[in-house]
Amino acid sequence: MTNVIEITNLSKDYETGFWKKKKIRALDDLTLSVSGRQIFGFLGENGAGKTTTIKVLMTLLSPSSGTARILGQDIADRGMHSRIGYCPENPYFYDYLTARELMNYFGELFQIEPTKRKEKTAELLTKVGLDEKDWDKQLRKFSKGMLQRVGLAQSLINDPEIVFLDEPMSGLDPIGRREIRELIADLPAQGTTVFMSTHILSDAEALCDEVAILRRGTLAAAGKLHELLSESHEKGSFEILVSSANADKLRQSLNGHIELEERSGDILMIVNGEEHIEAALRAAHEAGGKLISVNPIRRSLEDLFVEQTKTNYD
Numbered sequence: 001m002t003n004v005i006e007i008t009n010l011s012k013d014y015e016t017g018f019w020k021k022k023k024i025r026a027l028d029d030l031t032l033s034v035s036g037r038q039i040f041g042f043l044g045e046n047g048a049g050k051t052t053t054i055k056v057l058m059t060l061l062s063p064s065s066g067t068a069r070i071l072g073q074d075i076a077d078r079g080m081h082s083r084i085g086y087c088p089e090n091p092y093f094y095d096y097l098t099a100r101e102l103m104n105y106f107g108e109l110f111q112i113e114p115t116k117r118k119e120k121t122a123e124l125l126t127k128v129g130l131d132e133k134d135w136d137k138q139l140r141k142f143s144k145g146m147l148q149r150v151g152l153a154q155s156l157i158n159d160p161e162i163v164f165l166d167e168p169m170s171g172l173d174p175i176g177r178r179e180i181r182e183l184i185a186d187l188p189a190q191g192t193t194v195f196m197s198t199h200i201l202s203d204a205e206a207l208c209d210e211v212a213i214l215r216r217g218t219l220a221a222a223g224k225l226h227e228l229l230s231e232s233h234e235k236g237s238f239e240i241l242v243s244s245a246n247a248d249k250l251r252q253s254l255n256g257h258i259e260l261e262e263r264s265g266d267i268l269m270i271v272n273g274e275e276h277i278e279a280a281l282r283a284a285h286e287a288g289g290k291l292i293s294v295n296p297i298r299r300s301l302e303d304l305f306v307e308q309t310k311t312n313y314d
Contacts, residue, residue, distance in 0.1 A: 004162055004193050005034035005057070010066035012052050012217075026052045028217040029066070034195060034210070036161075037188045041204040041225070042197040044214030045309055050197040051089060053214075054166050058086050071161060082110060085160035089167040089197075091151030095140035099125060099150050102139065103157060110158040117157075124153040129179040144171035152180065162193040169200050181207060205301040213308045220308040229299050237297040240269040240280055245289030253283035266292065 012027040027049045034040045044050050055061040057068055059075055073080035093102055100121055107117035125135055128149040139147065148171045155163050168184065169177045177200075185207055187194050198204050204211060205225070212222040221228060243266045250267065251260060258280055259270040267289065271280050277294065284291065299307075 002036055003033040004036040004071055005032070005040075005195065006069045007032040007053075007057075008067050010053070010056065010068055011064045012049075012056060012061060013064040026217050027056070027063075030214075030217070030219055032212055032219060032222060034193070036193050037191065038209040039184065039188060039194040039196060039207050041208035041211035042195060042214070043199075043201070043204060043211055043305060044220075046199070047216075048214040048309075049217040050214060051166055052217075054086075054164055054195075054197060057164065082158065083161045085155035085158060085163035087151045087155040087163070087165050087168060089170060091147055091154075093139050093147070093150070096138055098136045098138055099130060099142075099153075100135045102150060103154060106154045106157045112158065120157055124156055125150075127183055128153045129176060145173060145176055148172055149176070149180075152183070156192075160192060162195060163187065165194060165196045165198075167198055168196060169198060169203055177203065201301045201305055211301070213305060215309050221304070225301070228304055229301065236274075238271045238274070238277060239293075239295045239297055240271060240277070240284070241292040241294075242267050242269070242284045242289035243292055245284050245287040247287075250283055250287040250289065253286060254280070270297075 008031050010027055010030040011025065013023045013025050015021050016024055026047075030049070030053065042050050042053070052061065056063050057070065057075055059081075068075045071080050071083055097105065103121040103125065104117055107120060112120065121135075126132070130146065130149045130153070134142070134146065139150065142150070148168070152165070152168055155165070165184070168180060172180060181203060184194055184196070188209075196204070196208070208225050210222070210224050211228065213220045241263075245267050247260065247262055247267055250269075254260070254269075258276065261268040261270070267284075269280050269284070271277055281291065281294075
């Protein structure tokens with residue numbers, strides 16, 4: 001699949017101090033590529049460089065070194081920016097505009113003709129879950145969550161080929177998060193690539209095809225999510241759940257080699273290594289147990305994230 005984002009040796013330094021200037025490196029030699037029509041998760045701790053990267057791609061910041069291309073064009077190409085969308089982490093708009101007026105304004109910036117602007121405004125404000133009664137309310141009266149919904153709607157007004165979302169679930173309640181997750185999940189099928197920065201790992205795990213994890217401005221891990229989370233069955237652990245087994249007899253048969261946990265009359269066995277599964281099943285059968293399930297224990301995205309970022313403090 002064609003790469004729609006290509007970042008090569010990208011670095012960004014900030015100057016701090018008044019008399020004695022000191023450079024702080026927020027982004028350090030980042031190289032990353034993103035293929036099209038997928039949801040790409042851009043993860044990292046606070047201060048890891050996620051927002052800095054997105055702002056460089058949006059040309060809101062200038063890189064100290066390196067290059068970046070979107071849709072085959074240098075990020076400085078203004079024509080390319082008409083084909084993308086962007087929702088910042090904390091969207092801020094003109095206070096005295098209404099949601100409908102704001103959407104119309106952005107539609108005009110993209111030179112969308114009036115009839116289509118009106119249709120897209122209604123379609124998108126509905127999709128992001130903003131009540132129609134609030135469409136003509138001034139934005140200064142909106143809550144943070146309502147502004148987040150409007151921010152997402154405006155990022156899609158031009159039917160972008162790529163949309164950049166910086167913490168799109170910020171400020172949303174659980175119902176709002178679910179609605180926005182469903183909206184984001186549908187975008188690749190409509191031809192839109194999603195580049196999403198988020199610290200809500202459960203959302204990333206539910207939505208993303210590929211992820212990249214930043215650690216102190218450098219790339220710690222990147223790849224297809226299922227490949228990063230998968231473990232070899234031969235080296236991995238398994239959960240075996242059985243019912244009706246005599247727990248004492250089962251413990252005696254296993255001689256403490258396999259961890260047991262009783263759960264409401266059932267017994268959960270934790271087996272380290274596929275080669276021990278057969279022995280565990282035989283012992284369970286001899287103890288009068290009936291097999292319910294055998295499942296590999298795989299890492300969660302949270303496990304991967306902690307593994308890749310904890311070295312900050314080692």
